[in-house]
Amino acid sequence: MREKINQIIFGHDTKSSKLFDVILLWIILFSVLIVILESIPSLNKQFASLFFYAEWAITILFxxxxxxxxxxxxxxxxxxxxxxxxxxxxxxxxxxxELINFGFHYLLAIRIFRLLRVFRILKLVRFNREAQKLLLALNASKYKMGVFLMAVIAIMVILGTLMYVIEGGENGFTSIPQSIYWAIVTVTTVGFGDIVPQTVLGKFLSSIAMIMGYAIIAVPTGIITVELASKKSEDKVCNHDNPDDAQYCNQCGLKF
Structure with missing residues (x-):
């Protein structure tokens, strides 16, 4: 019985395991939908009891x-x-x-834990083959991404420090951390506009930072794309035993 349940829950190649995965997928989607709808005040007030019983039914199943x-x-x-x-x-x-109630002062903290139920959506990734490939690609490129991130941090510190020296506190750049925040917002092309350079040299440095931002955004995309292409080429390798005159694999269907 234990081996059979293991095959159903952790396996993906039998009819029963596939049915289990499909049912679990729908339950996950339904549970996340409940969390989203429950956050709407009007719906929460009108269907509070329905949300409560549905949530506990799903919790028991999980x-x-x-x-x-x-x-x-x-x-x-x-x-x-x-x-x-x-x-x-x-x-x-x-x-x-939520069942742990230490008193009135703890009610607000307990309500925060309700938001963690949205993590159920992460369970969806387990059943998505493409998502698994993406996770493998991210894991394979973590060292390159780490070096890239350190370089970006160094650039942000340099840009922030230069802008702090150029603009000064009278133009909103009151400290180096505040200037680094401006550099991050500018390089990522978000541009909140809460801190804006006023001098000609400051505007020139801002222009360089914005142009630099496009190159910085493109680098991690290229790194992950290369790893994804590598994982895709690995999938094409077939190790099944086939007759010497076979043109297609009798297991995976790949052409030789």
Whole structure:
């Protein structure tokens, strides 16, 4: 029984496991929809009891799923402390935390935990093959992205410091951290406009920062694109045993 449940819950190649995944997907989407609708004051006031019972029904289902995953897993502790194990825990924990009422002063803090239920949407990624490829690509490029991020931080500090020296406090650049904030907003082309350079040299530096922003945004896109292309080429490698005269793989259908 344990092996069969493990195959249904963790597997993806049997009819029962596929049916389990589809049902779980719809429950996740429905639960996230409830969280979103519940945040609308008029709907929350009108359908408060309906939201309450629906939320607890979903919480119980997710709790049963979480317990079955632990029970049927060959390495329970590894699952519990894995990324998906923590996501599964976050999908049920907020509802149980609401039951803990230490008094009036703690009610506001307990209400914040309700927002954590939106983490259930992360459970969707588990069933999306393309999302898995994206996660693998991000993991493969983490060192390159780390070096790039350090370079960007250094550029932001330099730009902020230069603007602090050029503009000064009278033009809104009251400190280096405030100037670094301006540099980040400018380089990312957000442009809130709460801090604006007034001098000619300051405007010239702003122009350079804005042009530089386009190049900075393009770099991580290129890094991740290369890794995604690499993962896609790996998928094309077929290791199945086939007859020597076969033109297509009898397992995956790839052309030789």
């Amino acid at each position: 709790t049963i799923e979480y317990i079955l995953r632990i029970w049927s897993s060959k390495t329970p502790l590894r699952y519990i402390f894995s990324f998906w194990g923590l996501v599964d825990l976050l999908s049920i924990l907020p509802s149980y935390l």
